[in-house]
Amino acid sequence: MGISFLPSPTFLGFLLFSFVTLSLHLEPALAITRHYKLDVMLQNVTRLCHTKNMVTVNGKFPGPRIVAREGDRLLIQVEVPIIFGEWFNADPEAVINQALQTGGGPNVSDAYTINGFPGPLYNCSAKDTFKLKVKPGKTYLLRLINAALNDELFFSIANHTFTVVEADAVYVKPFDTKTLLIAPGQTTNVLLKTKPHHPNAKFLMTARPYVTGQGTFDNSTVAGILEYEVSHNTIQSSHSTKKLPLFKPNLPPLNDSSFATNFTSKLRSLANAQFPANVPQKVDRQFIFTVGLGTHSCPQNQTCQGPNGTMFAASVNNVSFAMPTTALLQAHHFGQSKGVYTPDFPISPLIPFNYTGNPPNNTMVSNGTKLVVLPFNTIVELIMQDTSILGVWFMHCHLEVHTSWGLKMAWVVLDGKLPSQKLLPPPADLPKC
Ligand SMILES: [Cu+2]
Numbered sequence: 001m002g003i004s005f006l007p008s009p010t011f012l013g014f015l016l017f018s019f020v021t022l023s024l025h026l027e028p029a030l031a032i033t034r035h036y037k038l039d040v041m042l043q044n045v046t047r048l049c050h051t052k053n054m055v056t057v058n059g060k061f062p063g064p065r066i067v068a069r070e071g072d073r074l075l076i077q078v079e080v081p082i083i084f085g086e087w088f089n090a091d092p093e094a095v096i097n098q099a100l101q102t103g104g105g106p107n108v109s110d111a112y113t114i115n116g117f118p119g120p121l122y123n124c125s126a127k128d129t130f131k132l133k134v135k136p137g138k139t140y141l142l143r144l145i146n147a148a149l150n151d152e153l154f155f156s157i158a159n160h161t162f163t164v165v166e167a168d169a170v171y172v173k174p175f176d177t178k179t180l181l182i183a184p185g186q187t188t189n190v191l192l193k194t195k196p197h198h199p200n201a202k203f204l205m206t207a208r209p210y211v212t213g214q215g216t217f218d219n220s221t222v223a224g225i226l227e228y229e230v231s232h233n234t235i236q237s238s239h240s241t242k243k244l245p246l247f248k249p250n251l252p253p254l255n256d257s258s259f260a261t262n263f264t265s266k267l268r269s270l271a272n273a274q275f276p277a278n279v280p281q282k283v284d285r286q287f288i289f290t291v292g293l294g295t296h297s298c299p300q301n302q303t304c305q306g307p308n309g310t311m312f313a314a315s316v317n318n319v320s321f322a323m324p325t326t327a328l329l330q331a332h333h334f335g336q337s338k339g340v341y342t343p344d345f346p347i348s349p350l351i352p353f354n355y356t357g358n359p360p361n362n363t364m365v366s367n368g369t370k371l372v373v374l375p376f377n378t379i380v381e382l383i384m385q386d387t388s389i390l391g392v393w394f395m396h397c398h399l400e401v402h403t404s405w406g407l408k409m410a411w412v413v414l415d416g417k418l419p420s421q422k423l424l425p426p427p428a429d430l431p432k433c
Contacts, residue, residue, distance in 0.1 A: 036066060047117075048110055049124040050089045061116045062147065079141050080132065084155070084182070084207055085113040086148045086218070096404055103296070103304035103311025105215045106401050112148060112207060112222035119223035121206075130224035132205065140192045146182040149400040151209040151217065152260075155180045157226050158203040158247035162190040164266070171270040179252060181210060181263045185398030198228050204248045212255050213293075219254060283381040285374065288348040289316050290355060291397065291407055294365035296320070307363070313405050314397065315365040317346045320406030321396075322369045329392040330430070332412050333423055345370040345409055371409065376416030389413060390423045 043056045057063025062083050086109035088095060099106035111118035117130040134140060142162070146153055156179040165174050166189035174191075182188055203226040211217045225246070252259040271277035296311040298304035306312040313320040324331070324340045331340035353360050374380065377388050396408030415422045 045116075047087050047113070047125065047128055048089060048122060052091075079143050081115075081143045081145065082130075082132075082224075083115050083145045084148050084153055084222070085116065086151070087111040087113050087118060092149070096401065099312075099401065100404060103298060103306035105305075105312065106150070108216055108218040109149070110218070111220060112151070112153070112209075112218065114205070114207065114222050114224040117222075117224065119225075121221050121223050132224060132226050133229050134192075134194045134226060135229050136194050136198050137196045138194050140194065142190050142192050143187065144180065144182055144190065145187050146184050148184050150184065151211070151399075152181060152183045153207045154210055154251045154256075154259075155182060155205070155207040156249035156251055157192070157205040158249040159199075159201075160192060160194075160203060160226070162192060164188060164190050167267055173268040173270055175266045177263065177266070178249070179259070179263075181260055183398060184400070194228070198230065200244060202227050202244050202246045204246060206249055206251060208251055209254060210252070210256065210260055212257060221251075280379045282379065284378045286347070286381045287372070289382065289409075290318070290349045291316050292318075292359065292365075293402070293405070293407075294318070294320070294363040296365065296367065310363075313365045313367075314402045314407035316395075316407060316409045317349050318351075318365050319345065319370050319409070320365045320367050321408045321410075322367050322406070324369050328369075328371070328410055328412070330426060332392055333426065341369040341371050341410075343371055343373040343412070345372045347372075365406070367406070371412050373412045373414065375414050376421055378413075390415060390421065 037058075041056060041059070043054065043059060043061075044051050045054050045056065045061050046052075054061060062085065065081055088107075089110045090107065095106050111122050111125070113119075114130040117128040118125045119129045120126045144155065161176050161178055162180060163174050163176050164172060164180070166172060168186055168188070180188065180190065204223050205226055206221050206223045208221040209217060209219065211219075269277045292315055294313050294315055295306055295308075296313045298306075298310055303309065304311045315321075326336075326340045328341055331337045337343070351360065371392075376390070390413050393411045393413070394408055395411065396403045399407075
C-alpha cells in the first residue's frame with residue numbers, strides 16, 4: 001500500500017536485503033542450503049525496436065525464479081516456467097495515470113510476451129522469440145504464469161496436448177486439453193508429453209486474449225517455438241533444422257465464452273473419499289459480493305472519456321474502493337482508523353437484483369474506504385472459508401485496471417485472546433509520517 005516501485009538505491013538495497021533474510025528464515029533444519037545472488041539493477045531492454053530502461057534481476061527481464069523448499073520434501077527439478085506478459089512501448093505508469101485522469105479506458109499494450117519475448121508475429125520482433133527445446137519421449141512440467149496486466153489469455157501449442165494438474169497452488173483432477181485459459185495473476189502447472197520420436201517439425205506456441213467487453217483491447221498474438229533437440233547420431237545439420245515445417249495451433253475465437261465456461265468447469269478439486277476436502281459445514285458470517293464495472297460522475301470543469309462522458313469505476317457491492325493515504329494495517333494496529341477507513345462494508349448488495357440476469361440500469365457507484373471487521377477465527381462463507389490470519393487483507397480483481405478503478409475491498413481480522421493471536425508491531429524503522 002502506497003509503496004511505488006521506485007528503483008532508488010536505498011530501495012534496491014532493501015529489496016536485496018529482504019531476499020537474503022527471507023532465505024535465512026525459510027531454511028529448514030535439515031534441508032540443503034541454496035544460495036541465490038540477486039542483482040537488481042536498471043538496464044536497457046529492447047523490444048519492438050523500442051528501448052526502455054527498466055528494473056531487471058540478474059540482468060534478466062523477467063528475473064530468475066526463486067525456489068523455496070519446505071522441510072525435507074523433494075522437488076522434481078524439471079520445471080520449465082513460462083511467463084506471459086504485456087509489452088507497452090509507452091511507460092505503463094503514464095498509461096494508467098492518464099486513464100485515471102480522463103476516466104476512460106487505458107491505452108492497450110503493443111504486444112504480449114512469452115518469457116519477455118513477443119515473437120515473430122510482431123514487426124521488428126523475429127529475433128525476440130522464446131524457444132522451448134525438448135527431447136522426444138519425455139514428460140515436461142510446464143509452470144505457466146500470467147503476468148499480463150489486463151488480459152485473460154488462451155494458450156496452445158500446435159499438435160500437442162496439455163494435462164492440467166494444478167491451478168493456483170491447488171492440485172486439480174487431471175484433465176487433457178489442447179488450449180488453456182489463464183487469467184492475470186493466475187498460475188497453473190501442466191504436463192506436456194513430447195512426441196515419441198523426433199517429429200521433423202517445429203511447433204508454434206501462441207497466446208492471445210479472451211475478451212467479451214466492449215472496450216478496446218490488444219488483440220495481437222504472441223508466439224514462441226517448441227523445438228525438438230536433435231540427438232548426436234541423427235544426421236541433421238542446424239541448417240536443415242531451420243527448414244523444418246512449422247505448425248501453427250488453432251486458438252478459440254477472441255470472445256469464445258463457451259470454451260471459457262467449459263474450461264473452468266473442468267477445474268475440480270483432487271479430493272476423493274480417501275482424501276476429502278474438508279469444507280466447514282457451519283459458518284459464522286455469510287457475505288454476498290457482487291463485482292462490477294460502473295461509473296463516477298465527471299468532476300465539473302473537466303471532460304471525461306468514460307461511458308457517456310462519465311469516468312469508469314469498478315466496485316464490490318457497489319462500493320468503489322478509495323485508496324487511503326495511511327496504510328490500513330498501520331491504522332488498525334494503532335487503533336487510529338478514524339479518517340482512514342470505516343468498518344461498514346455492506347455484507348450484501350444494498351439493492352438486490354437478479355444476479356444472473358440483466359444488471360440494474362443505474363451504473364453509478366459510491367466511493368469509500370469501507371472494510372469488513374471480523375473477530376479472530378471467524379468462519380466466513382464467501383470464497384475463503386476461514387480467516388485465522390490476523391491483520392488487513394486486500395481482496396481485489398487481478399485485472400490491473402479494474403483494481404485501479406476500485407474493484408477491491410479489505411478485511412480486518414482482529415486479535416484473538418492468546419498471546420500468539422496478537423498482531424505483531426510494525427518494524428522499528430516504520431516512517432513516522
Ligand atoms: Cu476485474
